[in-house]
Amino acid sequence: MNVGTPKARDVPHRHQPLRLRRLGIDTHQEAVIYMRSDCHVCRAEGFSAHARVRVESTGRSIIATLNQVTSDLLRDGEASLSEAGWRLLHAQEGNEITLSHPAPVVSLGRVRAKVFGERLRHDAFAEIVRDIVAGRYSDIELSSFVTACSARGLDRNETEALTRAMIDAGESLEWGRSPIVDKHCVGGLPGNRTTPIVVAIVAACGLTIPKTSSRAITSPAGTADTMETLAPVDLDIPSMRRVVEREGGCIVSGGAMRLSPADDVLIRIERALDLDSEGQLVASVISKKVAAGSTHLVLDLPVGPTAKVRGPEAAEALARSLVGTAAAFGVEARVVLSDGVQPVGRGIGPALEARDVLAVLRGEPDAPADLRARSVRLAGALLELAGAAEAGTGEVRSGRVLSDGGAWDKFQRICAAQGGMRVPPTADYRQPIVAKAAGRIAAIDNRRIARVAKLSGAPEAKAAGVALHVRLGDRIGVGDPLYSIHAESPGELAYAQEYAAANQDLIGVEDT
Secondary structure, three states, rough: OOOOOOHHHHHHOOOOOOEOOOOOOOOOOOOOOEEEEEEEEEEEOOOOOOEEEEEEEEEEEHHHEEEEEEOOOOOOOOOOOEEHHHHHHHOOOOOEEEEOOOOOOOOOHHHHHHHOOOOOOOOHHHHHHHHHHHHOOOHHHHHHHHHHHHHHHOOOHHHHHHHHHHHHHOOOOOOOOOOOOEEEOOOOOOOOOOHHHHHHHHHOOOOOEEEEOOOOOHHHHHHHHHHOOOOOOOOOHHHHHHHHHHHHEEEHHHHHHOOOOOHHHHHHHHHHHHOOHHHHHHHHHHHHHHOOOOOOEEEEEOOOOOOOOHHHHOOOOHHHHHHHHHHHOOOOEEEEEEEEEOOOEEEEEEHHHHHHHHHHHHHHOOOHHHHHHHHHHHHHHHHOOOOOOOOOHHHHHHHHHHHHHHHHHHHHHHHHHHOOOOOOOOEEEEOOOOOOOOEEEEEEOHHHHHHHHHHHOOOOOOOEEEOOOOOOOOOOOOEEEEEEEEOOOOOHHHHHHHHHHHOHHHEEEEOO
């Protein structure tokens, strides 16, 4: 009898490590591991497709979702990672990895509680957000959290708790002075690309405006997408600081730095689900403003039947939530309600919107008047809020800075400081959509015209989108162009055309 020999079940099982091979698969931010379905580790551990796997190499570990390969894409003893997985693990081609079952994600119990209607406190949101930032949630689990918060809603306390958890999970900037100003639009209005113009005006007036912007969530372009066609936006925090100290402002992607990092993960899921719930919207906006060190904030809320905010009551409720949450974190906020009945400017899509921005900043004769007016109004409100203009004089001052070229000069300096100004790309494929009847333009559906732009490839295809040729109240004849679809490939052009043909009423024409 071998008394000294432990029982087999007490001996930890050691699998032969697998060696990494790079396949170059882009899954955006999701960490995925690829393994052969007949891999000895899969068999021994009972891993099946979509299992969550702990991957360890050179002292680092990540949690990844398993995809299994049934072909000879991988050889025996090999595994691969998505590009996101390579980045997170800091792995190199040929590294050895060991695999195991991850510890249970306890905070998922909190998500399930929210699904069933329980109100969550700060400690629950803190647990959830920490696990999200650590990459412990699969996309399915992230989707359940986003959906639960959208369907069940967040009350005032939950919104503030989620905001605090998102701030605490990342870095925060301190500027050592005040005021630090910012501007944000809640979205839902195609072409409403006022931010680059506002930043240029406000910085030219001597205020500090370190603007961090998001990629598109459910729209054909976010500010970061548009600005990227004009200058680099993926700056790290030291680079951002250098730009702001030099020029007083910047327009950079918040996703390139750890300011409220959970927000960038949630935005990716919200985009896929086409969801943007009020509580998460407020937490997203305010957490990033607080993390960026903002002290004064102007919020643009477009209101219209096909905008994100549909009517006055919804606008008032959202305004109260935004201002109240901002105040809870020491930020003085002001809401500007704006007209959201039709798109702003002519372009819908990153490069097309960038061209509108340039036209306004340069003072070109045919620059979109509505984009100019909105930008001047918002910049004026920010000047007044921060004490840089007397009440009632902000618009006059901001308009003057725009007209005399001061804002254009400042914008060029900001672009240069961020890495150099670029020329927005143009699309190789264009197709006009013409009127089938004569009359007056009575309605433009913001959501469906944005859908055309997204089907054309925006925002990933920077030159793609829609160029509008009409405004509400315009009179048109049969065959007059209503809008043009811009695409970078024939396939994307065809997708957008098919949708446009099935939605000919997205621009309403009344007989006159």
